[in-house]
Amino acid sequence: MEDKTFTISVYSENNVGLLNRISGIFLKRHINILSLNVSESEIENVSRFIIVVNTTEKWVQNIVGQIEKQIEVIKAFYHTDEETIYLENALFKIASSLLFDEKQIQNIIKDSQSTIVTVSRDFFVISKSGRRSEIEELYQKFKPYGIMQFVRSGRISVSKEKMEISSLLETFK
């Protein structure tokens, strides 16, 4: 079985220590996490993990089974890239002088549909949401002019299929 990129979504109680428990499942199997995003979900007190890994379908099934087995995990899913709508976000910090000295910079910003978050005397910050390849492309375009700082978020994604977490929690009541 060949390795593929999978997005694992986990809905869980918002408890201290659960991140450790979940990351341990990957550690035990020697699987590297490519990106990890944990935040509060649309349901109060329920967290959502979005974990991206590159592995075989057999392993991802096994991992999702082990994650879902954890007491505080409500539900875990996995999806291939084709089954999700996904994005990451990136911030580029660039010297303000370039905005005036290098005409091309403005074109790059317009063409890439990125937005300027802030402008100060010394630097400005551009935000770009998109797929990894689009962010990579933008990075390559800015690179020759000099990037003061670059940071990329983990992946966030929504599945094309329904994830019925709210109704799942309803059934418990």
Added chain:
Amino acid sequence: MGTIRISGAEAVIRCLLAEGVDLIYGYPGGAIMPVYDELYKFQDQLHHVLVRHEQGATHAAQGYARATGKVGVAIATSGPGATNLVTGIADAQIDSTPMVCITGQVGRHLLGSDAFQETDIIGISTPVTKWNFQVTEASQIPEIIAKAFYIARSGRPGPVLIDITKNAQFDELDFSYEKCTGIRSYVPVPKLKLDKVAEAAALINSAKKPFIVFGQGIILGQAEAEFKAVLEKSGIPAAWTILGLSALPTDHPLNVGMLGMHGNYAPNLLTNECDVLIAFGMRFDDRVTGKLATYAKQAKVIHFEIDPAEVDKNVKTEVAVLGDVKESLAALLPLLDAKSHDLWHNEFKELAKIEYDTVIKDELNPETPGLSMGETIEMINKHSKGDAIIVSDVGQHQMFACRYAKFNSTKSNITSGGLGTMGFALPAAIGAKMGRPDREVVAIIGDGGFQMTIQELGTIFQTQVPVKIVILNNEFLGMVRQWQELFFDNRYASTKMINPNFTAIAEGYHIKSKKVTNREDLDAAVAEMLASKDSYFLEVMVEKENNVFPMIPTGACVSEIRLS
């Protein structure tokens, strides 16, 4: 419900009492002293057994849990007290044993400061617990302990660790106790789907050579009677994993023996001949399956299982029936055709005869000057009549105990299966005997494993718990030596044991002891041991370089099982 104003430490004790706990194993220390102070006050209701090492507390709690089906409880202080629990917790996790461990922790204001005897036991125990939690406020205690017991015993059981900071033990709370009956994110038992049961039944009824493999799930699910009914109606031969042992009486005509690396010849070979393989409450461990790529590939597999994560984990199933096995078996029974499968049984009998002639006969009637482990176990059978609880350690003697011991009733075989923890048996036997004082408990231990938890002889002496201890002494770490002989050209690296005078050590603890070197003394010695009202230590000198056969070498296919 009314509340009372009490300390966190007293709340811990009241929670345990509310959960029906009357016996706990532990070792005191600084960070758990408030709880021990309350134990002193409640000693007439809650009996605390002082072990000699915290690992012993966990194994004793495990032995208690495995013999009674109730939750075992172990308690320790922070730091080294807590880390010493880890081996037993890992053992309970892999063998699905219900256990609650309570550890003291430094005060909340000291957390993360590298205080004296501070360890991150939550971090350390996370991968080996079903659940764990750090309590930092007294008011959390009732709810968290209620959850701990609920989680430990429900669904697929397992160990839970609750770490309680010292301030939470000292501080007061308004106490009331309510048992936990559910947690919204946790489904302990998947809902049984009757269409899956029907699918399984149809497949079983159509099978020409069906074969049942069963594990501890039958025991944990208290489904022995339902299992036997299904077995007897369907006439299907059944083989057990070492944790499934004793769920079905040894002499049951449909019991075809033990699966796996040192299991019986017929069930291993015929795993790769059956057309439908029906698994109940077992997890296809590698010691059972050998090489997965060649495991039962010809068969359609039906898996009755409580833990969804086990389905298709190792072996791909045709039909998975998720749920409580007691309920699933009851639903399955009326759908099955009554059959006897005589021709198929004959195949098992023929192979069993080959195994008897080439392995078992010599093991039970050896011509070597030294005693054999098999004949010693057989002698215990003769005197116990199969009514004893046998607690085995890890190694060759464990395989002999599981292969040759006879069992009439369930929850009678207690051994460290998944983790293979040497040192398990002595403390586990203490727990088993305290849990079932009405039953004879015999610990069968090798000379290696015995010395890993030998200090628990002190617990036996102090509590006067009448366990019977049999040391099968071959002056080697026998299982490793066997592998060295077979796979490492007889290079016996660090497996030779120069042992102390074991009987003198036992006598030092005032435990009656005997050493048997000659075959003619064995019968009387075993009889004397089992007749003893007190604890008894019997050392049996066995042949030094005997091997356990049959054997499936690691990574080999089940049908490549060797008889010599």
